[in-house]
Amino acid sequence: MSNTKFSKEHEWITLDGEVGTIGITKHATEMLGDIVFAELPEKGSNVEKDGTAGVVESTKAASDVYTPVSGEVVEINQSIVDDPSKINADPEGGAWFFKLKLKDKSELDTLMNKEEYDKFAKETSA
Amino acid sequence: MNIKKTALYELHKKHNAKFVEFAGYSMPIQYSEGIVKEHNITRNKSGIFDVSHMGQLFIKYSNEITDKLQKILPTDLKNLKINQSKYSFLMKENGGIYDDLIITRKKDQYMIILNAACKQNDLQIIKNKLNDQNLDIKNNLSLVAIQGPESKTILENVVSNVSKLKFMNGENFSFKNNEIYITRSGYTGEDGFEISLPNKVAISFVEELISKGSTLIGLGARDTLRLEAGLCLYGHDINENTSPVEANLKWAISKNRINDNFIGSHQIKKQIEEGVSKLRVGIKPETRVIARESTKIFDEKDNEIGKVTSGTFGPSVNASIAMGYISNSHSKTDTKVYLEVRGKKVPANICDLPFYKKSYVKGEANV
Numbered sequence: 328m329s330n331t332k333f334s335k336e337h338e339w340i341t342l343d344g345e346v347g348t349i350g351i352t353k354h355a356t357e358m359l360g361d362i363v364f365a366e367l368p369e370k371g372s373n374v375e376k377d378g379t380a381g382v383v384e385s386t387k388a389a390s391d392v393y394t395p396v397s398g399e400v401v402e403i404n405q406s407i408v409d410d411p412s413k414i415n416a417d418p419e420g421g422a423w424f425f426k427l428k429l430k431d432k433s434e435l436d437t438l439m440n441k442e443e444y445d446k447f448a449k450e451t452s453a
Numbered sequence: 454m455n456i457k458k459t460a461l462y463e464l465h466k467k468h469n470a471k472f473v474e475f476a477g478y479s480m481p482i483q484y485s486e487g488i489v490k491e492h493n494i495t496r497n498k499s500g501i502f503d504v505s506h507m508g509q510l511f512i513k514y515s516n517e518i519t520d521k522l523q524k525i526l527p528t529d530l531k532n533l534k535i536n537q538s539k540y541s542f543l544m545k546e547n548g549g550i551y552d553d554l555i556i557t558r559k560k561d562q563y564m565i566i567l568n569a570a571c572k573q574n575d576l577q578i579i580k581n582k583l584n585d586q587n588l589d590i591k592n593n594l595s596l597v598a599i600q601g602p603e604s605k606t607i608l609e610n611v612v613s614n615v616s617k618l619k620f621m622n623g624e625n626f627s628f629k630n631n632e633i634y635i636t637r638s639g640y641t642g643e644d645g646f647e648i649s650l651p652n653k654v655a656i657s658f659v660e661e662l663i664s665k666g667s668t669l670i671g672l673g674a675r676d677t678l679r680l681e682a683g684l685c686l687y688g689h690d691i692n693e694n695t696s697p698v699e700a701n702l703k704w705a706i707s708k709n710r711i712n713d714n715f716i717g718s719h720q721i722k723k724q725i726e727e728g729v730s731k732l733r734v735g736i737k738p739e740t741r742v743i744a745r746e747s748t749k750i751f752d753e754k755d756n757e758i759g760k761v762t763s764g765t766f767g768p769s770v771n772a773s774i775a776m777g778y779i780s781n782s783h784s785k786t787d788t789k790v791y792l793e794v795r796g797k798k799v800p801a802n803i804c805d806l807p808f809y810k811k812s813y814v815k816g817e818a819n820v
Binding site: 360361363364366382384385386387389411412415 | 482483487488489490673676677741742743745765766768773795
């Protein structure tokens with residue numbers, strides 16, 4: 328995941344050409360606990376950087392999912408809506424949330440790399 | 454204010470508990486397994502709950518005290534047998550509930566188990582009503598619950614003859630030469646026991662239960678378990694402004710006490726005779742969306758008809774579940790309602806409680 332970038336809201340994004348795949352980090356799932364509900368943005372909708380683009384609920388609480396960059400939603404992962412426990416099992420792999428056609432690739436520069444994120448996650452949860 | 458710890462705190466820590474502050478205590482919300490697994494362990498095997506934050510109040514038994522207690526609790530205490538327990542309420546003048554509690558008639562005392570968040574207020578009320586300023590909550594005792602189908606066998610391995618206890622009955626037993634008191638009861642919808650024991654043996658007792666096959670369970674799973682079982686959480690599903698009749702807990706008012714005089718009895722009698730305008734019901738959303746506390750409930754015509762008081766995802770029923778108060782006209786089972794979650798109206802149906810069928814051991818009417 329060397330080309331994966333991370334946001335302060337604990338989302339990750341991996342770029343493949345013009346399309347970014349977005350999910351929530353393992354660290355986020357550990358803080359949330361067992362996820363029992365997921366809501367995703369609609370395919371075809373446009374989302375703005377740092378705007379709400381979904382919801383996850385654990386047995387404890389609801390949390391908004393934000394998009395780390397702007398773009399058009401080109402694909403959503405229905406399998407995590409049908410079985411939200413997949414998010415805890417494989418958050419940074421098969422349990423991605425949605426794919427975006429990026430509006431402005433330079434927005435990626437505002438995000439953290441793996442090393443920076445790990446440090447950030449460690450500091451903020453201490 | 455200093456945050457309090459139970460006698461089991463170090464054991465929770467050793468088992469990698471995540472702590473939250475609850476009613477002034479640092480309590481385990483979950484351990485490393487997580488809420489859903491802990492929930493399932495309790496339903497399928499056996500789980501241990503530290504409920505030492507709850508108040509244990511002992512009052513010397515006498516006929517006079519029984520009369521005084523009957524003024525503040527709507528329960529027939531005169532026919533309560535020795536070692537029998539009842540679910541009851543500390544009543545407020547308006548018919549509301551100061552607290553829900555379990556009262557057990559021991560040979561020489563009443564034992565009353567109070568909610569952690571209410572216990573100091575309850576104590577003050579009870580002291581005044583009983584005219585006894587010396588009453589106090591026992592801080593040298595812990596309270597541990599063991600719940601789930603394998604709990605009987607596991608506890609029997611630690612305390613002989615405990616499995617003969619019938620539901621809502623208790624008895625004195627001993628553990629390492631210490632007197633302990635065990636009742637067959639709990640708040641998960643499973644067969645189980647609650648053990649009142651001295652703080653000094655609490656850790657070794659729980660460690661023995663773990664070594665015989667039970668598992669520590671946090672408050673998170675305790676909440677999903679009790680909600681699936683349709684049981685109320687004080688401060689959420691019942692409070693000072695909900696009566697036992699509105700809370701659909703009329704069964705806990707002894708029949709022969711309805712015409713009796715106790716605090717709030719006038720209001721209770723009126724509600725039983727004339728009906729109530731709101732009622733606590735079970736609610737099942739048609740999707741997996743969770744309707745948390747304070748979610749507004751609407752009818753088909755978009756009139757607001759109630760509010761959710763507890764809502765979560767029920768792992769054993771694999772569905773979103775909730776309880777709340779709804780206008781009596783919409784309280785019938787299968788009535789379609791709409792829950793407003795994040796600005797959207799989610800269809801839901803009024804349903805019977807509990808969401809999850811219980812497996813208590815027979816011997817008395819189930820709670």
